[in-house]
Amino acid sequence: MSFVTDEAAFGLDRRDGALVIGGVDCRRFLEQHDSAYVYDLNRVRRQVDALSVLPSGVSVHYALKANPALALVRFLSQLGLGLDVASHGELLCAQAARHDMNRTDVTGPAKRPFEIRACVATGVRFVNVESLSEAQTVSDAAVDLRQRQDVLLRVNTSF
Numbered sequence: 001m002s003f004v005t006d007e008a009a010f011g012l013d014r015r016d017g018a019l020v021i022g023g024v025d026c027r028r029f030l031e032q033h034d035s036a037y038v039y040d041l042n043r044v045r046r047q048v049d050a051l052s053v054l055p056s057g058v059s060v061h062y063a064l065k066a067n068p069a070l071a072l073v074r075f076l077s078q079l080g081l082g083l084d085v086a087s088h089g090e091l092l093c094a095q096a097a098r099h100d101m102n103r104t105d106v107t108g109p110a111k112r113p114f115e116i117r118a119c120v121a122t123g124v125r126f127v128n129v130e131s132l133s134e135a136q137t138v139s140d141a142a143v144d145l146r147q148r149q150d151v152l153l154r155v156n157t158s159f
Contacts, residue, residue, distance in 0.1 A: 064090040073097040088115045117141040128152045
């Protein structure tokens with residue numbers, strides 16, 4: 001297995017022996033923090049803009065499990081991306097980012113009934129269900145909350 005080690009391939013640069021991201025010397029971050037996630041939001045914006053070539057009707061979502069940092073989630077939401085949440089904590093992050101919950105899908109296995117209810121209550125677009133019993137839990141929550149909730153049923157076939 002080979003790995004790309006060319007920093008330029010990742011949009012990184014070096015100046016005076018230091019890693020530079022978004023024109024900022026990373027040593028500045030490490031003077032204030034032991035570690036940090038550093039994003040060049042201009043580069044993120046360019047990458048999102050590059051997705052504009054997708055056909056009309058294609059919905060692009062960011063999975064919060066990749067990094068639920070509130071500032072990043074808010075930025076991506078403002079760029080028009082939908083969000084995929086897989087836990088109650090991620091749902092709370094999406095809400096804190098003031099994301100339009102109608103552009104939020106709930107994914108992932110092992111959703112607990114209180115998480116499903118919270119998702120339905122916030123008006124998420126879809127809840128992906130893993131079983132008919134989970135679909136029933138979504139239905140029960142929707143009926144109790146007097147809301148309509150769309151679901152996507154994930155089907156695993158045996159080969």
